[in-house]
Amino acid sequence: MIKSSIIQKASELGFSLCGFARCTPLEELRPFYDTFVTEKRFASMQYLERYAAQRLDPGRLLPGAQTVISLALNYYPPEQIPTEDNFIISRYAYGQDYHVLIRERMEQLVSHMRMLAGDLHARAFVDSGPVLEKAWAQRCGIGWQGKNTLLINRSAGSFLFLGIILTDLEMEPDLSETDHCGDCDKCIHACPAGALDTAYQLDIPRCIAYRTIENKTGASDDLPSNTAGRIYGCDLCQDACPWNRFAAAHKTPAFLPSARLSEMRKSDWTALTETEFNVLFEGSPVKRLGYARFMQNIRNNAD
Numbered sequence: 001m002i003k004s005s006i007i008q009k010a011s012e013l014g015f016s017l018c019g020f021a022r023c024t025p026l027e028e029l030r031p032f033y034d035t036f037v038t039e040k041r042f043a044s045m046q047y048l049e050r051y052a053a054q055r056l057d058p059g060r061l062l063p064g065a066q067t068v069i070s071l072a073l074n075y076y077p078p079e080q081i082p083t084e085d086n087f088i089i090s091r092y093a094y095g096q097d098y099h100v101l102i103r104e105r106m107e108q109l110v111s112h113m114r115m116l117a118g119d120l121h122a123r124a125f126v127d128s129g130p131v132l133e134k135a136w137a138q139r140c141g142i143g144w145q146g147k148n149t150l151l152i153n154r155s156a157g158s159f160l161f162l163g164i165i166l167t168d169l170e171m172e173p174d175l176s177e178t179d180h181c182g183d184c185d186k187c188i189h190a191c192p193a194g195a196l197d198t199a200y201q202l203d204i205p206r207c208i209a210y211r212t213i214e215n216k217t218g219a220s221d222d223l224p225s226n227t228a229g230r231i232y233g234c235d236l237c238q239d240a241c242p243w244n245r246f247a248a249a250h251k252t253p254a255f256l257p258s259a260r261l262s263e264m265r266k267s268d269w270t271a272l273t274e275t276e277f278n279v280l281f282e283g284s285p286v287k288r289l290g291y292a293r294f295m296q297n298i299r300n301n302a303d
Contacts, residue, residue, distance in 0.1 A: 022067065088230050148238070157241065
């Protein structure tokens with residue numbers, strides 16, 4: 001009864017998917033992750049090495065944790081910003097910062113859990129701690145980590161924000177999801193940078209999303225500076241995924257682009273001032289990138 005009430009409350013809060021798994025170490029991922037760290041495949045994201053032990057064992061993050069709850073929130077937009085005569089921003093950054101919205105909703109869900117079960121311990125994560133969100137989402141049965149390394153759901157596609165709740169409340173786990181990519185390799189061929197040449201593994205330094213957002217060291221000499229018109233993030237592998245033909249438009253007003261963002265074209269972007277940048281991206285994840293770095297992305301694509 002508690003589990004079904006949590007699922008119902010998650011749906012009322014706008015979450016598209018909700019699944020449960022027992023909180024045990026992800027031992028099956030240890031060989032891959034050890035190699036990932038040893039070979040320093042994390043590029044400049046050193047936190048992936050620093051908290052490796054916690055990523056593989058969430059019990060280190062919440063002692064006594066019994067259950068992992070995985071939540072997904074759809075962000076596929078009802079309309080896309082026109083791409084003609086334009087630079088491209090990833091759909092996840094069209095609107096307000098999802099970290100804030102999802103965290104608020106997860107806190108409401110945890111409050112509901114306490115109302116149902118009394119005193120309990122819980123920690124919520126949304127890209128905010130050393131948690132392997134996609135691995136846990138698969139264990140919780142809400143999707144599988146595809147060849148593009150993103151979480152894919154058969155009914156909802158892959159345009160999903162993920163959140164994780166650890167709790168010492170014990171609940172019946174769901175069945176883990178299996179892989180449904182089959183022989184499809186459309187995402188691999190869709191990446192112009194070759195970041196997915198090895199299926200199920202992301203060559204991080206080549207990834208356009210990494211290069212336009214996370215990379216703090218500058219372009220590598222062996223990589224092209226152009227990023228296929230993308231100035232913040234990249235959706236090319238998702239656009240190519242056949243499972244996204246099932247993606248339905250989200251119903252979260254905060255994720256919609258402003259009128260001004262929808263109207264922006266190349267000439268507007270190249271002439272963007274720092275003041276305009278700050279107004280345009282107030283409350284957006286793009287603002288954290290900073291004006292100087294954002295304009296460098298535009299210059300890299302202006303040729």
